Amino acid sequence: MGVMRLPRPTGVYVPARSLSPEIISSPLSPSFNFDSETLTPSIIPALEYISAKLEQKMMHVTLLVGRGKPYPTGQPSDLIIIPITQLDSITRPIVYRTVAKGASKFSLGQSWIDALNRSQYESAANDYLRQQSIMQNEVIFSREGLTLLNVDRIYTFKRRLCILTNRGVDPEESYITSCTQLLHRTIQDFHGRPFSKAFFHRVYEQLNVSDELLTRVADTYKKQYNDDGIILPPQPKAEPPRKVEQLRKAEGPRKSPLRSTRALRRQGPPPTKYVLPGKRGPKTPLSASDVTPITQNEWNMVIGPEFPHQAKATVTKWTPSPTVMAAA
Structure with a gap:
């Protein structure tokens, strides 16, 4: 069983439109988003060239295209180019060579090749990005051999x-x-x-x-x-200023520092590590005044209740002795 091969077209690819002042665009501003409304005319001939070359190879490639930096163009690694499907070992070299020729022929710069090389190593991380970009489904360029979708x-x-x-x-x-x-x-x-x-x-x-x-x-x-x-998110609201009386009621009466100092003094000296006796013992007498009763109760304890409180005055009557009279 043979394989049918289509003959390669002879001649050099010539873009459908000729060079005109409208094709030459000014440098892109930071607001450039690489979508259908801002796709500059200078890029279209290069895309048509790449599409024609891929069509000659009986291929159709869909790429996600976007800009990664909010800076003016001209800086390296500015573009994002991600194939919508994985390129196999046969398709990848053809796509790379075709894009490199188109970038060199129409002075697109090295950023297109660098973006394709990065997509090869970031394939696993771009699965969710591919899904979201396909759902967005914003076509910015479409020809027989090449379709460009805007990145999410x-x-x-x-x-x-x-x-x-x-x-x-x-x-x-x-x-x-x-x-x-x-x-x-x-x-x-x-x-x-x-x-x-x-x-x-x-x-x-x-x-x-x-x-x-x-x-x-x-x-x-x-x-x-x-x-x-x-x-x-809403920022926390500041509390409205309250009156001084409301603050004082909430805080309660203020304590005077003098009262606190006096209370500390009444509490006695600070505790020590030595245990002091709770009650003092009897006092050792040092003089006669220490053991002499002073109050009435103390005297009653000494002489007892039988002793009259007021002693009666006694009168001694002198009676002459008979012996003394005889001697006289």
Whole structure:
């Protein structure tokens, strides 16, 4: 069983349109999003050339295309190019050579080849991105041999914020404006529904974005479009000022420092490590006054109840003795 091969067309590929001043575009601004509305005419001849070469090989390739940095073009590794399906060992070299020839012929730069090489090593991480981009289904170029789909805008938006976050310096206002315009176009695709701040922390978790940058983009979007693009969580409300009387009632009466000092003094000296006797013993007499009764009760204890309280005065009557009288 033989294999039928189609004859290769002879001649050199000539683009359908001739070179004109309309094809020569100005340098791209940071607001460039690589979608159908901003696809510059200078890129179309190169895409048509690549599509024709792939068609000659009886091939049709679908690529996801987007920009990863919110900077002006001309910088390396700026493009995102991801094949929609895995390229096998036979298809991959053909696609790479064709894209390299088209990039060299129409001065697209090395970024196209670099983006294709990166997609080969990031294949496993791009599965969810492929799924979301296919659901978005935004065709920006379609010919017989080549179809380009726009990368998921949410991924592009967060990738740009991730790059600005990791720069370590305060981003310029033009970069914030670029992210704000991309966010506005994304919200239009979702019928004007804004996003929450937590959503951008959950989706595409490998891309780190700071809260400060999200807040800045949300504020810029609010000023520019007079609407919410990113719903920020409500900040805690400050407590209203209360009267001095209410504060005093809640706190209770203030304690005087003098009273506390006096209370400490009444409590006695601070405890020591020695155990002091709780009750003092009898006093040792040192003089006669220590054992002499003083009060009436003490005297009663000494002489007993039989002793009269007031002693009666006694009178001694002198009676002469008979012997004394005889002697006289």
